[in-house]
Amino acid sequence: MNTAASRSARRAYIAQLRVKRIFWICLFVVIALFPLVVAAINNTTNGTWRAVPREIGSFAGMLGLSLMILSFIPIMREKKITSAFNLDVVYKFHHSCSILGFWLVVFHLVALWINNQEIGRLVNIFADYPLYMKAGPIALLAAGCLVYFSYFRKELKLNYDYWKIGHSLVAILMVVFGLIHTFGVNYYSGNALIHGYYVFLTVLAAIAILWLRVFSSLSAMCKPYVIKEVLVRNNATTELRLEFAGKGNQKPIRYHAGQIAWITVRHSRFSFKEHPFSIASSDIDQNKIGFAIRELGDFTATIKDLKPGEIVYVEGGFGIFNPYILGDEGFVLIAGGIGIAPVMGILRSMADRKDRRHVVLYYGSRDKESIGFYDELNELSKKLNLEVVHVLEKTDDPSFEKGYVTKDVIERHYPKNKDRYDVFICGPGPMVQIVLPALKKIGIPKENIWPEFYDMA
Ligand SMILES: Cc1cc2nc3c(=O)[nH]c(=O)nc-3n(C[C@H](O)[C@H](O)[C@H](O)COP(=O)(O)OP(=O)(O)OC[C@H]3O[C@@H](n4cnc5c(N)ncnc54)[C@H](O)[C@@H]3O)c2cc1C
Numbered sequence: 135m136n137t138a139a140s141r142s143a144r145r146a147y148i149a150q151l152r153v154k155r156i157f158w159i160c161l162f163v164v165i166a167l168f169p170l171v172v173a174a175i176n177n178t179t180n181g182t183w184r185a186v187p188r189e190i191g192s193f194a195g196m197l198g199l200s201l202m203i204l205s206f207i208p209i210m211r212e213k214k215i216t217s218a219f220n221l222d223v224v225y226k227f228h229h230s231c232s233i234l235g236f237w238l239v240v241f242h243l244v245a246l247w248i249n250n251q252e253i254g255r256l257v258n259i260f261a262d263y264p265l266y267m268k269a270g271p272i273a274l275l276a277a278g279c280l281v282y283f284s285y286f287r288k289e290l291k292l293n294y295d296y297w298k299i300g301h302s303l304v305a306i307l308m309v310v311f312g313l314i315h316t317f318g319v320n321y322y323s324g325n326a327l328i329h330g331y332y333v334f335l336t337v338l339a340a341i342a343i344l345w346l347r348v349f350s351s352l353s354a355m356c357k358p359y360v361i362k363e364v365l366v367r368n369n370a371t372t373e374l375r376l377e378f379a380g381k382g383n384q385k386p387i388r389y390h391a392g393q394i395a396w397i398t399v400r401h402s403r404f405s406f407k408e409h410p411f412s413i414a415s416s417d418i419d420q421n422k423i424g425f426a427i428r429e430l431g432d433f434t435a436t437i438k439d440l441k442p443g444e445i446v447y448v449e450g451g452f453g454i455f456n457p458y459i460l461g462d463e464g465f466v467l468i469a470g471g472i473g474i475a476p477v478m479g480i481l482r483s484m485a486d487r488k489d490r491r492h493v494v495l496y497y498g499s500r501d502k503e504s505i506g507f508y509d510e511l512n513e514l515s516k517k518l519n520l521e522v523v524h525v526l527e528k529t530d531d532p533s534f535e536k537g538y539v540t541k542d543v544i545e546r547h548y549p550k551n552k553d554r555y556d557v558f559i560c561g562p563g564p565m566v567q568i569v570l571p572a573l574k575k576i577g578i579p580k581e582n583i584w585p586e587f588y589d590m591a
Contacts, residue, residue, distance in 0.1 A: 140462055144556075147459045148581055154218035165335075166204060169196045169328045176325060191245030196322060198238030199312045199332070202277065205231035206305070206339035210346045216452045221394065221410070222587040229284065232305075236277040239312075243274065266318020269311040276308035294431070298406050302343075309339065351403040354396075354447040356384050359423065361444045364437075369504045370429040371472065372438045373414065376446055378421040387450050391417045391457050391483035392476055392558060394586075395450025397425065399440060403447045409433055412476035412560065412586070413451060418486040423448060426475040426506070455558050455584040457483070463554035464492030464519070468539060468569055470561025471499070474506045476586060477560065485517045492555075493520045494547055498539045498565060501528040523547045539565060541572035553579050560586040 170193050177183045208215060208224045208231075216224060247253045255261060259268045280301060283290070287297050313332060316323045323329050359376040366372050378386035389395065394412050401407040415424030427437045457465065457480050469477045474497060481493070499505045502524075511522050525535040525543055535543050539561075549555055557578060559569055566585055573583055 140459070143459050144462060147456065151218060151454065158215060158218055162204065166197065166200050169200065169322065169331050172325060172327045172331075173322045185249055187245045187249040191242045191249060192322060194238045194245060195242035196316070196328075198235045198242055199309075199316055200335065201231045201235030201238065202305075202312060203309055203332075203335045203339045205229075205235065206309075206342045210342040211350065211449075211452065212345065217454065220454055220586065221452050222589070232277070232284075233281055236274075236281050239274050239277060243270075264318065266314050269314035269318065273308050273311035273315060276304050276311065280304050280308065295406055295433075302406075306343075309336065347404070350449055351447075354398070354403050354449045356380065357387055357448060358384075359386075359446045359448050361440055361442050361446060362422075363442065364440050366438050367426070367506060369506055371426055371506055372429075373424060373426050374437060374440065374446070375415065375424045376422065376448070378423075379445070386420050387423070387448055388420065389413055389417060389423070389451025391480045392455040393451030393453035394476070395423070395425075395448050395452070397449075398447040399444065400436070407433070408449070412479065414475040414478045414482075416482035416486045417479070418483060424479075426472065426478060428472040453586070455556075455586070457558075460556040460584070461491055463551055464549065465494075466548065466555050466557040467493060467495045468544075468557065468559040468561065469495065469497050470539065470565035472506070473560035473562070473565075473586070473588070475560075477558070478507055478510070480558070481511075481514050481518065481520065485514055490519050492549060493518060494549055494555075495520065495522045496525060496539050496544060496547070497522060498525045498561065499527070501526055502531070502534070521547065539569055539572075541575055544569070544572055545576050548576065552577060553582060556582050556584060558584045558586070560588070563587065563589055 173193065173196070177189075183189060205228050208228045211221070211224070219227075243253070243257075256263065256267055257271055259271050283292065283297065284301065287294075313336060316332060317329070323332060358379045360379040361374060362377050363375040364372060365375070380386065387395065391413065394410050396408045396410050398405070398408045411425040411427060413423060414426040415422060427434055429435050429437070465480070467477045467480065477495060477497075481495075483489075484491070484493070495511070497505070497511075502508075505511075505524060505526075511520075514520055515522055523535055523543070525537065525539050527537065529536050535546075537543070557573060559566055561569075566587065570583070570585065574580075
């Protein structure tokens with residue numbers, strides 16, 4: 135392997151990621167602030183600035199509505215965006231955008247109330263005043279419901295699929311009422327540029343929804359896969375092995391090790407029933423793809439009952455960790471629990487490619503019995519330049535590390551040329567939260583760390 139060549143490719147890849155991210159962030163800021171800039175220029179040119187609380191309130195309202203509509207864009211999973219950011223970052227951005235939008239709209243109401251206490255009357259949506267004024271509090275109520283039910287979804291034990299349908303419908307309702315209010319008030323939105331801006335944003339959000347719900351679904355349906363094997367493993371994990379079953383011009387999805395895909399089984403691709411999983415198979419044959427799925431809830435409990443011959447729709451691959459560009463000298467892979475799934479994909483792909491780069495795998499499990507792919511990892515250690523460090527919560531065997539994947543454990547086995555290794559981390563949230571600061575403390579550059587979070591909903 136020519137490490138000098140791959141080192142420059144790695145540098146170029148990271149630089150390219152940075153440029154793409156800066157581009158998307160700048161574009162977002164410009165779009166979000168556009169109506170405020172137009173309104174400010176307009177007021178200054180025409181000398182039409184009003185009382186400070188009133189202007190602050192109006193500006194907060196405009197920005198809040200923009201953020202709420204813009205929050206629809208990242209969820210379309212468009213490849214140009216997902217090639218710059220990991221999916222969890224894209225979804226976190228979606229959440230942050232909506233939460234900030236919500237608080238800005240609350241602030242809008244408070245500032246307008248400070249300016250004129252009569253505004254308080256409008257909170258009663260049953261009182262006698264025009265619909266466009268009632269639409270404001272209704273949009274705010276919808277936004278509040280979205281934030282509340284998203285934040286407390288797990289505590290309220292809401293079924294994920296039903297929550298997702300409700301979330302989408304209430305979000306659309308919120309935007310519609312927000313627009314009715316803004317256009318009805320017709321103060322800043324009376325300006326042709328600002329009016330056109332909100333129409334444009336709404337069309338963009340509608341395209342995002344259509345893209346996600348219609349275009350992606352149609353595209354996935356043109357890429358059907360058939361189940362070849364259903365292998366029930368230890369620790370409530372089942373491995374699904376699929377093969378592309380498309381005909382004629384249909385082509386399988388393009389992916390590489392370390393990426394994820396969304397799958398739909400036993401439902402129409404137009405249903406909301408799609409779930410993300412890491413690709414656990416070797417990527418050498420793009421007609422084949424596999425997943426290692428742990429039973430956790432309604433959908434994952436059905437995986438072991440799937441039968442060879444059933445059709446699966448796959449959309450992907452997503453993810454910016456690319457083992458063919460990164461890892462000059464090798465990789466440090468850190469997995470916990472089912473986080474071993476993408477690691478298996480990376481190691482299996484490296485074995486198929488006879489890749490001799492050095493790999494150190496830290497793998498946290500409860501005890502020896504719950505280690506996934508134990509025998510296969512031993513086999514892979516013989517084929518690859520791979521060291522596996524099993525870290526077990528419960529063990530008396532001195533050949534394993536006991537406890538958790540902490541700074542001390544990582545430091546004991548870490549390869550020498552720290553900055554020549556890329557680190558891929560995948561595991562439960564608490565594990566990743568321990569590992570990230572530990573890596574920082576032992577001096578691993580931030581740009582060498584590639585975490586994958588399994589919680590983006
Ligand atoms: C990027 C990523 C990669 C993943 N890779 C794997 C993997 O390789 N193997 C594995 O076993 N698990 C993986 N998961 C977790 C897996 O997606 C969930 O366990 C599964 O979707 C749970 O569905 P359920 O109906 O069985 O459980 P539910 O009880 O419905 O859900 C349990 C929790 O899983 C999450 N979840 C459920 N459905 C979705 C969805 N459609 N999108 C996002 N989150 C959802 C929610 O937080 C929910 O509260 C991954 C998750 C993410 C985000």
